[in-house]
Amino acid sequence: MKYARESCGVIGFILVLVTHYIGLIQTGPAKFFTAPNAQKLFYFHVPSGLITYLAFMMVVGGSALYLYNKSDYADRLSKCSAELGLVFGFMSLASGTFWMKAEWGGDIFSRFMTDMRLATTLAMWILYIAYVVYRRQPETFAVKKNAAILGLSGMVMVPLSYLSSRFLRSHHPVIVGTEDQGSLDSSLRFGLYMGLFGFLFLYIFLFNTRMKIEEMERIHLKAKMEKI
């Protein structure tokens, strides 16, 4: 399809707008929360968090594939997905911090140091900052190989972050995969799914665009090398 990439972007944008309508206008302030308005960040915080996991898992997959067969496509996939994981990870961490400050109050720094969900997610995000920074140098075989090894660490970091609120000391609410998921109000669930699909489409759009840019960069570099 000729405009598949652009369509993904438009669909994602519309779905996110619908989520705004559902989250901010249609549903009233949440009950049982100290900060009933800030709770509305939930519609975007949860999807951005899940997309972050998806992005970093793609880095893991791409890195593993690169180490296995030296596929250039897998290497590009890891590089682009890591960058997007940082963007969505930032959204998730920053929005979570706003919510946390409103709902829990207290010192943000000590929360990040003592709550295992927050600490492991921040550690995962910083690890991939290191990955992206490491990749900002001439792409030799050694750089690609080392980056793939670093990218594979997500194999530990992603499940650790995801499961930390279930098994380690954490105040972070757990909804997905628990009994609470079924007890979510239908309007809340609808808004959450809208947000999730909206961000997923946006991710697909941004990922494809970033892959295209990466391909162009390599073509440009190749042409430059041929000139030399």
Next chain:
Amino acid sequence: MKLYPYLLVILLLASNTSAECRDIECMPDEYRAEFHSGSDWIFYYDSIFTIGSNWYIIFERDGGVQNPETITFSFVDGPNKKITGFDEAPKPDNSSISFSGSSFIKESFHNVFYINFTSTGDQGQEVFWSYELEIQINEDPSPANDLVYLWGGMSVFWLSIGLYVLYISNKFRELSDKIGVEDNGIRKKN
């Protein structure tokens, strides 16, 4: 200039105007107590007690003539109130009782609220009907702060996506200029 003091007074009054509603229509929860004598009592209330706002329970008798002498409303570890003298009236339409919004200062969940119907029997005051309602004590934050955090968090999403789209579109344009690539393929620069 004289308009400003008036406006200020109106705004000050407006912020203090309470939206508390004492009508049955405003009560989201309802409980019907059925007695053998055919005298039903219906309680209208809000299962969420918001700290700072007065909390009401409205009750009415539906049919029958049997009345308790006393109805006691009490929170466990909280205030209680009594209404007496029902046996003298043939059929009260409805009545209500309120608890001050300052009755609680801390948020707590699953609080038990007792409604006891008592009358004088052979051995003095006897509870002949009792019911427990579950009430959640909720504390609303300062709405202004809450909204600041909401908009702060929302800005994060749009700024992040917006800045990233700006970054990749600049990069895309720059590379397109460099290698003369169009969306549908590669062409050589003139």
